[in-house]
Amino acid sequence: MSTISPTAGQLLKERAERVLMPNYGSRDLALVRGEGCWAWDADGNKYLDFLAGIAVNNLGHCHPAVVDAIQKQAAKLIHTSNGVLIEQQIELAELLCEGTGMDRALFANSGAEVTEAAIKLARMWSVEKFGPSRYKIIVFKGSFHGRTYGAMSATWSPKVRKGFEPFVPGFVFAEFNDLEDVKAKWDQDVCAVMLETVQGEGGVRPATPEFLHGLRQLCTERQAVFVCDEVQCGMGRSGKRMAYQLAGVQPDLVPLAKALAGGFPLSALLAKGEFAEVFTKGRHGTTFGGGPLACAAGVASTRVLFDDAFLTEVGRKGCKLWGLLADIAKEFPDLCNHVRGVGLMQGLVLKRDAMNFPIVARRHGIIVNATAETVIRILPPLIVSDEELEEGARRIRAAMAEFAAS
Ligand SMILES: Cc1ncc(COP(=O)(O)O)c(C=O)c1O
Structure with missing residues:
Protein backbone atom coordinates (compact mmCIF):
# COMPACT_ATOMS: atom_id res chain seq x y z
CA MET A 1 0.00 0.00 0.00
CA PRO A 64 18.10 46.02 -0.32
CA ALA A 65 17.88 49.54 1.18
CA VAL A 66 15.34 48.39 3.78
CA VAL A 67 17.21 45.15 4.57
CA ASP A 68 20.47 47.06 5.00
CA ALA A 69 18.87 49.70 7.25
CA ILE A 70 17.25 47.04 9.46
CA GLN A 71 20.41 44.96 9.74
CA LYS A 72 22.58 47.93 10.64
CA GLN A 73 20.11 49.41 13.11
CA ALA A 74 19.36 46.03 14.75
CA ALA A 75 23.04 45.69 15.57
CA LYS A 76 23.15 49.22 17.05
CA LEU A 77 19.94 49.98 18.98
CA ILE A 78 16.56 48.24 18.71
CA HIS A 79 14.41 49.92 21.35
CA THR A 80 14.65 52.74 23.86
CA SER A 81 11.47 54.51 24.93
CA ASN A 82 9.62 57.60 23.84
CA GLY A 83 11.07 59.33 26.92
CA VAL A 84 14.27 59.94 24.95
CA LEU A 85 15.15 61.56 21.63
CA ILE A 86 15.28 59.06 18.75
CA GLU A 87 17.24 60.36 15.77
CA GLN A 88 15.63 58.00 13.23
CA GLN A 89 12.15 59.11 14.41
CA ILE A 90 13.03 62.77 13.94
CA GLU A 91 14.52 62.13 10.49
CA LEU A 92 11.45 60.21 9.36
CA ALA A 93 9.11 62.94 10.62
CA GLU A 94 11.18 65.51 8.68
CA LEU A 95 10.96 63.46 5.48
CA LEU A 96 7.22 62.85 5.84
CA CYS A 97 6.32 66.45 6.65
CA GLU A 98 8.48 67.84 3.85
CA GLY A 99 6.94 65.47 1.29
CA THR A 100 3.30 65.89 2.25
CA GLY A 101 2.76 69.50 3.29
CA MET A 102 2.07 68.48 6.90
CA ASP A 103 3.72 69.95 10.03
CA ARG A 104 4.21 67.26 12.69
CA ALA A 105 4.14 63.47 13.08
CA LEU A 106 3.17 61.05 15.83
CA PHE A 107 4.25 57.43 15.46
CA ALA A 108 2.50 54.16 16.32
CA ASN A 109 2.55 50.59 15.02
CA SER A 110 -0.54 49.89 12.91
CA GLY A 111 -3.15 51.61 10.77
CA ALA A 112 -5.94 51.17 13.30
CA GLU A 113 -3.87 52.89 15.98
CA VAL A 114 -3.40 56.04 13.92
CA THR A 115 -6.99 56.31 12.72
CA GLU A 116 -7.87 55.87 16.39
CA ALA A 117 -5.41 58.66 17.23
CA ALA A 118 -7.00 60.88 14.56
CA ILE A 119 -10.43 60.33 16.13
CA LYS A 120 -9.11 61.14 19.60
CA LEU A 121 -7.24 64.22 18.40
CA ALA A 122 -10.22 65.61 16.46
CA ARG A 123 -12.53 65.17 19.43
CA MET A 124 -10.09 66.63 21.91
CA TRP A 125 -9.54 69.68 19.72
CA SER A 126 -13.27 70.23 19.21
CA VAL A 127 -14.49 69.56 22.74
CA GLU A 128 -11.87 71.92 24.18
CA LYS A 129 -12.63 74.64 21.66
CA PHE A 130 -16.42 74.38 21.32
CA GLY A 131 -17.73 72.35 24.26
CA PRO A 132 -18.54 68.72 25.11
CA SER A 133 -21.40 68.07 22.70
CA ARG A 134 -19.35 68.75 19.56
CA TYR A 135 -17.83 65.30 19.00
CA LYS A 136 -19.54 63.75 15.96
CA ILE A 137 -17.50 62.57 13.00
CA ILE A 138 -18.88 62.11 9.49
CA VAL A 139 -17.55 58.89 7.94
CA PHE A 140 -18.61 56.99 4.83
CA LYS A 141 -20.46 53.97 3.57
CA GLY A 142 -17.91 51.46 2.26
CA SER A 143 -15.24 52.65 4.70
CA PHE A 144 -12.62 50.62 6.55
CA HIS A 145 -10.47 52.30 9.21
CA GLY A 146 -9.33 49.35 11.35
CA ARG A 147 -10.43 46.98 14.08
CA THR A 148 -9.91 48.81 17.38
CA TYR A 149 -13.12 50.12 18.94
CA GLY A 150 -12.99 53.68 17.67
CA ALA A 151 -11.66 52.71 14.22
CA MET A 152 -14.21 49.89 13.95
CA SER A 153 -17.03 52.24 14.95
CA ALA A 154 -15.95 54.45 12.01
CA THR A 155 -15.98 51.42 9.69
CA TRP A 156 -18.99 50.64 7.54
CA SER A 157 -18.62 46.92 6.82
CA PRO A 158 -21.29 44.86 8.62
CA LYS A 159 -18.87 41.87 8.53
CA VAL A 160 -16.33 43.83 10.58
CA ARG A 161 -18.90 45.21 13.05
CA LYS A 162 -21.11 42.17 13.61
CA GLY A 163 -21.25 41.08 17.25
CA PHE A 164 -19.29 44.01 18.70
CA GLU A 165 -22.12 46.34 19.71
CA PRO A 166 -22.35 48.78 21.40
CA PHE A 167 -20.04 50.95 19.30
CA VAL A 168 -18.31 54.19 20.19
CA PRO A 169 -21.06 56.79 19.68
CA GLY A 170 -20.92 59.79 17.38
CA PHE A 171 -20.10 58.33 13.94
CA VAL A 172 -22.48 59.44 11.20
CA PHE A 173 -22.34 57.55 7.88
CA ALA A 174 -22.79 59.46 4.64
CA GLU A 175 -22.74 58.32 1.00
CA PHE A 176 -19.22 58.27 -0.47
CA ASN A 177 -18.64 60.85 -3.23
CA ASP A 178 -21.94 62.61 -2.42
CA LEU A 179 -21.38 66.10 -1.03
CA GLU A 180 -25.12 66.83 -0.75
CA ASP A 181 -25.53 63.82 1.54
CA VAL A 182 -22.66 65.06 3.71
CA LYS A 183 -24.36 68.45 4.01
CA ALA A 184 -27.67 66.76 4.85
CA LYS A 185 -26.05 64.68 7.62
CA TRP A 186 -24.06 67.61 9.09
CA ASP A 187 -25.40 69.11 12.32
CA GLN A 188 -23.97 71.52 14.91
CA ASP A 189 -22.24 68.67 16.80
CA VAL A 190 -19.97 67.60 13.91
CA CYS A 191 -16.26 68.10 14.60
CA ALA A 192 -14.60 66.17 11.77
CA VAL A 193 -14.95 64.37 8.45
CA MET A 194 -12.84 61.25 7.89
CA LEU A 195 -12.53 59.35 4.62
CA GLU A 196 -10.14 57.08 2.79
CA THR A 197 -8.87 59.07 -0.18
CA VAL A 198 -9.26 55.80 -2.08
CA GLN A 199 -11.48 53.23 -0.35
CA GLY A 200 -9.48 50.00 -0.27
CA GLU A 201 -11.47 47.29 1.50
CA GLY A 202 -14.64 48.95 0.17
CA GLY A 203 -13.69 47.94 -3.38
CA VAL A 204 -10.92 50.27 -4.66
CA ARG A 205 -13.15 53.34 -4.96
CA PRO A 206 -11.35 56.68 -5.38
CA ALA A 207 -12.88 59.85 -3.95
CA THR A 208 -13.45 62.27 -6.82
CA PRO A 209 -11.38 65.50 -6.83
CA GLU A 210 -14.65 67.50 -6.63
CA PHE A 211 -15.71 65.57 -3.54
CA LEU A 212 -12.34 66.09 -1.83
CA HIS A 213 -12.37 69.81 -2.61
CA GLY A 214 -15.98 70.07 -1.43
CA LEU A 215 -15.16 68.36 1.87
CA ARG A 216 -12.08 70.55 2.36
CA GLN A 217 -14.17 73.66 1.86
CA LEU A 218 -16.96 72.50 4.17
CA CYS A 219 -14.46 71.61 6.92
CA THR A 220 -12.77 75.01 6.62
CA GLU A 221 -16.04 76.96 6.60
CA ARG A 222 -17.59 74.98 9.47
CA GLN A 223 -14.43 74.64 11.57
CA ALA A 224 -14.15 70.88 11.42
CA VAL A 225 -11.11 68.62 11.03
CA PHE A 226 -10.54 67.11 7.58
CA VAL A 227 -8.96 63.65 7.86
CA CYS A 228 -7.69 61.71 4.83
CA ASP A 229 -6.92 58.10 5.78
CA GLU A 230 -3.97 57.19 3.53
CA VAL A 231 -3.11 53.93 5.30
CA GLN A 232 -3.64 51.92 2.11
CA CYS A 233 -3.46 54.43 -0.74
CA GLY A 234 -0.57 56.56 0.58
CA MET A 235 3.22 56.14 0.36
CA GLY A 236 3.47 56.43 -3.42
CA ARG A 237 0.82 53.91 -4.42
CA SER A 238 -1.23 56.46 -6.37
CA GLY A 239 1.77 57.86 -8.25
CA LYS A 240 1.92 60.77 -5.77
CA ARG A 241 3.39 60.60 -2.30
CA MET A 242 -0.16 60.84 -0.95
CA ALA A 243 -3.30 60.18 -2.98
CA TYR A 244 -4.85 63.50 -1.86
CA GLN A 245 -2.05 65.22 -3.80
CA LEU A 246 -3.65 63.94 -7.03
CA ALA A 247 -6.56 66.29 -6.31
CA GLY A 248 -4.38 69.08 -4.87
CA VAL A 249 -6.16 69.27 -1.51
CA GLN A 250 -4.49 69.58 1.90
CA PRO A 251 -6.02 67.63 4.80
CA ASP A 252 -5.59 68.50 8.50
CA LEU A 253 -4.81 64.95 9.63
CA VAL A 254 -3.35 62.02 7.69
CA PRO A 255 -3.12 58.50 9.15
CA LEU A 256 -0.37 56.45 7.42
CA ALA A 257 0.79 52.86 7.93
CA LYS A 258 1.23 49.76 5.75
CA ALA A 259 4.07 50.67 3.33
CA LEU A 260 5.66 53.25 5.62
CA ALA A 261 8.59 51.06 6.70
CA GLY A 262 8.98 48.60 3.81
CA GLY A 263 7.17 45.76 5.63
CA PHE A 264 8.28 46.56 9.17
CA PRO A 265 5.32 47.52 11.43
CA LEU A 266 5.12 51.29 11.74
CA SER A 267 2.39 53.92 11.42
CA ALA A 268 2.19 57.68 11.65
CA LEU A 269 -0.41 60.35 12.16
CA LEU A 270 0.56 63.55 10.33
CA ALA A 271 -1.02 66.80 11.43
CA LYS A 272 -1.15 70.34 10.13
CA GLY A 273 -1.36 73.78 11.73
CA GLU A 274 -3.23 74.04 15.02
CA PHE A 275 -4.05 70.31 14.88
CA ALA A 276 -0.34 69.54 15.20
CA GLU A 277 -0.37 71.18 18.64
CA VAL A 278 -3.32 69.32 20.22
CA PHE A 279 -1.55 66.32 21.75
CA THR A 280 0.42 68.10 24.44
CA LYS A 281 2.45 66.25 27.08
CA GLY A 282 0.81 63.07 28.37
CA ARG A 283 -2.26 63.18 26.13
CA HIS A 284 -1.39 60.29 23.87
CA GLY A 285 1.38 57.74 23.52
CA THR A 286 2.49 54.17 22.93
CA THR A 287 5.47 52.05 24.01
CA PHE A 288 6.73 50.82 20.65
CA GLY A 289 5.57 53.58 18.28
CA GLY A 290 8.45 55.22 16.44
CA GLY A 291 11.26 53.05 17.81
CA PRO A 292 14.74 53.26 16.27
CA LEU A 293 14.49 50.00 14.31
CA ALA A 294 11.09 50.70 12.75
CA CYS A 295 12.04 54.29 11.93
CA ALA A 296 15.37 53.26 10.38
CA ALA A 297 13.33 51.02 8.04
CA GLY A 298 10.89 53.90 7.55
CA VAL A 299 13.61 56.37 6.57
CA ALA A 300 15.12 53.91 4.06
CA SER A 301 11.75 53.11 2.55
CA THR A 302 10.40 56.70 2.47
CA ARG A 303 13.56 58.01 0.76
CA VAL A 304 12.91 55.68 -2.19
CA LEU A 305 9.12 56.07 -2.27
CA PHE A 306 9.17 59.89 -2.12
CA ASP A 307 11.64 60.30 -4.99
C1 LIG B 1 -7.66 52.63 4.86
C2 LIG B 1 -7.26 51.78 6.03
N1 LIG B 1 -7.24 52.33 7.25
C3 LIG B 1 -6.88 51.61 8.33
C4 LIG B 1 -6.52 50.28 8.21
C5 LIG B 1 -6.13 49.49 9.43
O1 LIG B 1 -4.77 49.19 9.37
P1 LIG B 1 -4.15 48.00 10.27
O2 LIG B 1 -4.65 46.72 9.70
O3 LIG B 1 -2.66 48.18 10.12
O4 LIG B 1 -4.61 48.23 11.68
C6 LIG B 1 -6.53 49.68 6.95
C7 LIG B 1 -6.17 48.26 6.78
O5 LIG B 1 -6.42 47.62 5.80
C8 LIG B 1 -6.91 50.44 5.83
O6 LIG B 1 -6.95 49.91 4.60
Missing part, protein backbone atom coordinates in the same frame (compact mmCIF):
# COMPACT_ATOMS: atom_id res chain seq x y z
CA SER A 2 1.48 3.36 -0.98
CA THR A 3 0.95 6.50 1.09
CA ILE A 4 1.41 10.07 -0.16
CA SER A 5 3.32 12.16 2.38
CA PRO A 6 1.95 15.63 3.11
CA THR A 7 3.69 18.62 1.54
CA ALA A 8 5.55 21.20 3.66
CA GLY A 9 2.61 23.57 3.13
CA GLN A 10 0.07 20.98 4.29
CA LEU A 11 2.10 20.29 7.43
CA LEU A 12 2.18 23.99 8.29
CA LYS A 13 -1.56 24.22 7.69
CA GLU A 14 -2.21 21.34 10.11
CA ARG A 15 -0.04 22.93 12.80
CA ALA A 16 -1.67 26.35 12.26
CA GLU A 17 -5.15 24.93 12.61
CA ARG A 18 -4.25 23.40 15.96
CA VAL A 19 -2.79 26.49 17.62
CA LEU A 20 -3.84 29.70 15.84
CA MET A 21 -7.21 31.40 16.33
CA PRO A 22 -9.36 30.86 13.25
CA ASN A 23 -10.01 34.58 12.60
CA TYR A 24 -8.15 34.55 9.25
CA GLY A 25 -10.04 31.49 8.04
CA SER A 26 -8.41 28.46 6.53
CA ARG A 27 -5.11 29.35 4.87
CA ASP A 28 -3.46 27.17 2.25
CA LEU A 29 -0.51 29.21 1.11
CA ALA A 30 2.72 29.32 3.15
CA LEU A 31 5.10 31.93 1.74
CA VAL A 32 8.65 31.47 2.98
CA ARG A 33 10.79 33.72 0.77
CA GLY A 34 10.42 36.84 -1.33
CA GLU A 35 12.49 38.92 -3.72
CA GLY A 36 11.16 41.97 -5.55
CA CYS A 37 7.75 41.13 -7.05
CA TRP A 38 8.23 37.38 -6.56
CA ALA A 39 7.51 35.04 -3.63
CA TRP A 40 8.10 31.32 -3.05
CA ASP A 41 5.99 28.93 -1.00
CA ALA A 42 7.17 26.20 1.37
CA ASP A 43 7.10 23.66 -1.48
CA GLY A 44 9.22 25.77 -3.82
CA ASN A 45 6.40 27.11 -6.05
CA LYS A 46 7.02 30.62 -7.37
CA TYR A 47 4.35 33.36 -7.52
CA LEU A 48 4.10 36.85 -8.93
CA ASP A 49 2.97 38.80 -5.87
CA PHE A 50 0.45 41.40 -7.06
CA LEU A 51 -0.98 41.91 -3.57
CA ALA A 52 2.25 43.09 -1.89
CA GLY A 53 1.14 42.09 1.59
CA ILE A 54 -2.01 44.21 1.02
CA ALA A 55 -0.22 47.41 -0.01
CA VAL A 56 2.64 46.97 2.47
CA ASN A 57 5.50 45.78 0.25
CA ASN A 58 5.45 48.85 -1.99
CA LEU A 59 9.19 48.33 -2.51
CA GLY A 60 8.74 44.62 -3.18
CA HIS A 61 10.04 41.85 -0.96
CA CYS A 62 13.29 42.45 0.90
CA HIS A 63 14.32 45.70 -0.82
CA ASP A 308 10.05 62.33 -7.82
CA ALA A 309 11.41 60.21 -10.68
CA PHE A 310 10.27 57.03 -8.90
CA LEU A 311 6.77 58.48 -8.48
CA THR A 312 6.54 59.51 -12.14
CA GLU A 313 7.28 55.89 -13.05
CA VAL A 314 4.56 54.66 -10.66
CA GLY A 315 2.08 56.92 -12.43
CA ARG A 316 3.15 55.64 -15.87
CA LYS A 317 3.04 51.99 -14.78
CA GLY A 318 -0.36 52.60 -13.17
CA CYS A 319 -1.75 53.70 -16.58
CA LYS A 320 -0.20 50.62 -18.18
CA LEU A 321 -1.75 48.31 -15.56
CA TRP A 322 -5.15 49.96 -16.03
CA GLY A 323 -4.89 49.40 -19.81
CA LEU A 324 -3.88 45.74 -19.43
CA LEU A 325 -6.79 45.10 -17.05
CA ALA A 326 -9.24 47.00 -19.26
CA ASP A 327 -8.25 44.68 -22.15
CA ILE A 328 -9.01 41.65 -19.95
CA ALA A 329 -12.36 43.19 -18.97
CA LYS A 330 -13.18 43.58 -22.69
CA GLU A 331 -12.25 39.97 -23.41
CA PHE A 332 -14.63 38.69 -20.72
CA PRO A 333 -17.67 40.98 -21.09
CA ASP A 334 -20.04 38.50 -19.42
CA LEU A 335 -17.84 38.40 -16.33
CA CYS A 336 -16.24 41.83 -16.02
CA ASN A 337 -17.79 45.22 -15.44
CA HIS A 338 -14.98 47.76 -15.46
CA VAL A 339 -11.59 48.70 -13.99
CA ARG A 340 -11.16 51.50 -11.45
CA GLY A 341 -8.44 52.84 -9.21
CA VAL A 342 -5.44 55.14 -9.07
CA GLY A 343 -1.79 54.41 -9.91
CA LEU A 344 -0.83 50.87 -8.95
CA MET A 345 -4.00 50.38 -6.88
CA GLN A 346 -6.54 48.94 -9.30
CA GLY A 347 -9.77 46.99 -8.96
CA LEU A 348 -11.30 44.78 -11.61
CA VAL A 349 -15.02 44.90 -10.87
CA LEU A 350 -16.85 41.69 -11.74
CA LYS A 351 -20.52 41.08 -12.45
CA ARG A 352 -20.51 38.17 -10.02
CA ASP A 353 -18.93 37.14 -6.71
CA ALA A 354 -15.14 37.43 -6.99
CA MET A 355 -14.19 35.99 -3.61
CA ASN A 356 -12.92 32.67 -5.06
CA PHE A 357 -10.90 34.28 -7.84
CA PRO A 358 -7.68 34.54 -5.78
CA ILE A 359 -7.60 30.74 -5.32
CA VAL A 360 -7.92 30.23 -9.08
CA ALA A 361 -5.30 32.93 -9.69
CA ARG A 362 -2.82 31.14 -7.45
CA ARG A 363 -3.05 28.06 -9.64
CA HIS A 364 -1.81 30.35 -12.42
CA GLY A 365 1.09 31.61 -10.31
CA ILE A 366 -0.20 35.03 -9.26
CA ILE A 367 -1.27 36.42 -5.89
CA VAL A 368 -4.13 38.96 -5.83
CA ASN A 369 -7.11 39.28 -3.52
CA ALA A 370 -10.81 40.02 -3.72
CA THR A 371 -12.76 42.54 -1.69
CA ALA A 372 -16.27 44.00 -1.41
CA GLU A 373 -17.65 40.71 -2.84
CA THR A 374 -17.14 41.56 -6.52
CA VAL A 375 -13.80 43.37 -6.83
CA ILE A 376 -10.45 41.75 -7.69
CA ARG A 377 -7.88 43.99 -6.01
CA ILE A 378 -4.50 44.34 -7.70
CA LEU A 379 -1.69 46.00 -5.75
CA PRO A 380 1.70 45.18 -7.32
CA PRO A 381 4.88 46.39 -5.66
CA LEU A 382 5.71 49.86 -7.01
CA ILE A 383 9.08 48.59 -8.26
CA VAL A 384 7.29 46.30 -10.75
CA SER A 385 8.80 46.26 -14.27
CA ASP A 386 6.83 46.58 -17.52
CA GLU A 387 7.61 42.91 -18.28
CA GLU A 388 6.28 41.85 -14.87
CA LEU A 389 3.08 43.85 -15.43
CA GLU A 390 2.62 42.10 -18.78
CA GLU A 391 3.35 38.70 -17.23
CA GLY A 392 0.88 39.49 -14.43
CA ALA A 393 -1.81 40.37 -16.98
CA ARG A 394 -1.14 37.07 -18.84
CA ARG A 395 -1.61 35.14 -15.60
CA ILE A 396 -4.77 37.06 -14.62
CA ARG A 397 -6.20 36.44 -18.11
CA ALA A 398 -5.50 32.69 -17.83
CA ALA A 399 -7.10 32.63 -14.37
CA MET A 400 -10.10 34.56 -15.70
CA ALA A 401 -10.62 31.98 -18.46
CA GLU A 402 -10.69 29.20 -15.83
CA PHE A 403 -12.91 31.28 -13.51
CA ALA A 404 -15.34 32.06 -16.37
CA ALA A 405 -15.74 28.36 -17.04
CA SER A 406 -16.42 27.52 -13.38
